[in-house]
Amino acid sequence: MPEIRRADARRNYARILAVAEEEVAAHGAGASLEQIARTAQVGSATVRRHFPTRHALLEAVSRKRIDALHARARELAGTDDSRAALLEWLGDLVAYCVTARGLAAALAYDGAGADPVHGNSCAAALEVAAGPLLHRAVRDGAVAAEVTVADLITLAVGLALATEHHPDPAAASERLLRLTVAGLSPQG
Structure with missing residues (x-):
């Protein structure tokens, strides 16, 4: 079971990062973390777990x-x-x-x-x-x-x-x- 969770976490990370790259390219450093979460189809908490601060993102x-x-x-x-x-x-x-x-x-x-x-x-x-x-x-x-x-x-x-x-x-x-x-x- 932990392997499945880790694989899922890696997929979420990759998806969040891909969406974040597009959002930051379009909106700069002020890109909405909530919009990133919605577009990546994850919860805000998942985004914050991978990227605890805007700076980390x-x-x-x-x-x-x-x-x-x-x-x-x-x-x-x-x-x-x-x-x-x-x-x-x-x-x-x-x-x-x-x-x-x-x-x-x-x-x-x-x-x-x-x-x-x-x-x-x-x-x-x-x-x-x-x-x-x-x-x-x-x-x-x-x-x-x-x-x-x-x-x-x-x-x-x-x-x-x-x-x-x-x-x-x-x-x-x-x-x-x-x-x-x-x-x-x-x-x-």
Whole structure:
């Protein structure tokens, strides 16, 4: 009997996650948990058993994007220009945050813990991914030593949230990222 319950629980989890991915894509981080339960044909308690918090649900929905960013960081680690590699990865992170509704919310520091990265599994996975890129850029003198992966994640989340209602959020966030990287001083 326990095997049947476990198999049923796995099917429920998969169905809830599939529905949640669609709902978050359509409605962002504020997607209705009750609507997810109805569409997945499970009770609200079943959704909450698998995903005790909205943040846990957003992290699960964002897992594929996080895995893709991790793979991209490994790919960029072999490039010669450490600054360009880091900035390209950061641009990818910003683009993902802008286009993947819910990802910025999944990465955002929620104040629950003292550490904005390690208290969040998505952000922690990105720290593992981007850490080598950042360390190499710092070692090469291409990025300031005080920059952290948490800073980069916070920047990406901020840009995504600041541009989410813009008519062209991708272009606006890309422009703001370029301004941030270049600084506000005229190039001379």
